Amino acid sequence: MWRAHRRDRAKPAPDISMSSPRRAPLKFSWNNPEFRALAYQVVVVGLAALMAYYLVSNTLLNLATRNIATGFAFLEREAGFAIGESLIEYSPSDTYARAILVGLANTLRVSAVALVLATMLGVIVGIARLSSNWLIVRLSSAYVELIRNVPLLLQLLIWYAVIGELLAGPKSAFHPLPGIYLSNRGMLMPSVDGPAVAGIIWGLVLAVVTIVAVGRWQRSSRRRTGAQSRLWPFALMLLLLMPMVGWLVGGREFHLSIPHRSGFNFEGGWALSPELFALLVGLVTYTAGFIAEIVRAGVQSVSHGQWEAAQTLGLPRSRVLRLVILPQALRVIVPPTTSQYLNLVKNSSLAVAIGYPDLVSVVNTVLNQTGQAIEGVLIIMAAFMTVSLTVSLLMNWYNKRIALVER
Template structure:
């Protein structure tokens, strides 16, 4: 006996009717898109018309012209004879330099202060609380002015420079540090990069090993040994020259070493101190979000408090800490634009000089917007990837 298959009813044809919610929603969306498109067209056409009336050229062709102005500090070679495009690139690199260093230092300092606020020692927790409440309630711009005034006006000149550590000098010209120079430096940096890759691979292997056998691999001590041994081995194998370049006072200023300008130092201090207060609150709230039972269970196993915090609490707190921490990283990066107030040549300062000389105000603003948008989106993408990586997986 043949089986009878149920017939599938044909889908009903949708009629366009104002009583249909989907039709109304589509109509409203078309109207909104049309209004937005009209506003954009009006603004662009009006701007182009006004520029043409005033005989102001548009486009980014000016980036290929000679800049003709100097930049106080540059991580790459730059002279006034270079193009505006290279000048903008120098400003972007200066912004990236202070942002990356600031993010690392603010994370370390903020984490320590956040943990200190939870200390059972009332003096430690009290000092950390005062630090957080004071620093995050003083505007960042005022902090930048304060640190810049301290460095440029209250620090001694180069001849009376402070030397807290042999080879390290602090004066109104900034902070000077010893540096390494020689042909072996490339080998050392290559070995350092290899050591970092090896430590990451060891970390993955150690986690799999611990999950399978329960045995803890001493990754911290091994990582320190690898970071020291591989660069030394690279220097020994290369057989090249390596020397320590210590700053030396010659005339009215220092020569040699690494010089951090007063503007860079003041900007970095302000960003790190201000942002670390917010990072501390993020870390504190993340730790407190972990249930008290986790502390009690770890203490019942006889683990010391430092190991409980490192192995039990912080890994769980990271899932709460990472999202707001991303916002703080973005805030630090965008707050670096205040560098123009103390004369640090970041991308805002360089582009301002460029548009004052060329008159290309719209193009200059677009360059600044595109630069910060690209950097901010890159930070967001990386932090979102890391947040997904450490998220709990439901089974």
């Protein structure tokens, strides 16, 4: 044993350098493909830099020749024009920067609401196209083919004309539900304001976050133990209890404002302007047509054997679709849906055609007053690029989260 131990100790240590060979130094020879590839990249980057320098210097020279000021100092000057609707406080005495911020907020508002509504409508229409009911299939197919083959700009003009011309005035407004009116002045609905509103909203947000966290914990627990538990009683209790707690903490004071007719107009409530209503309906219906086809293709990409296997377990068709088919189809649905989300955000710039004060409309007014066309275009480009990249990053993160993990 002592000799064997000595032999083991006498074994030389493995050469670590042999397992990872060192990279050979780059040979500066045109016959070396690595050197040629590097040289081509340097030449292309250099030419692009020279082209950018030429364009920028030539632009600055032409602006100086025409005595046109450059820079973003104009943003601190007084705007002097009114904006029809805004999420934040604004008056004509505010700066151009404030006006552009109002336009950006209006763009984000209509884009966010349209993304949610277009997704819901697109999923419903896409699943309807796979229905066994002949009438539902034909109606959903007709909707998809009609919406996708008519330009969005024309649809916006049609919706705006429908709201402005075909709907009646305040005295004969369509009144489908108590407190809701639809007329050529837009859509009016009840509103709530007061100190306790913020507490109610935060209570709802906290309840939703808690429900999501508990739902994830229940799913992980069900995978470990197999025990079944219902989430909806707990969720319903939180949705009722947490806003009430927020109302108590916020001071228990809020005011319900219900719109009502007053002369030739309405008073009270919250008004959805005709421009915003037409833009929202146009973006939602147009984007939903494309999302519906994506959903249909994603569901059909799942093999029919998955349906049969789930139905043999006694699951109804609705639960098979929700628990088995859609989770697998999401891997096909999410990437092209991301492109449609980006298109929706960019298509919101067509709001200028119907008079909605979005970012493009406000910046267009600013550059007409100041003459700072290049700066205005750069602001629009930077804003849309930031929003689009944010949406793309969020969707890519979600796509990686639901991706299949190979073992």
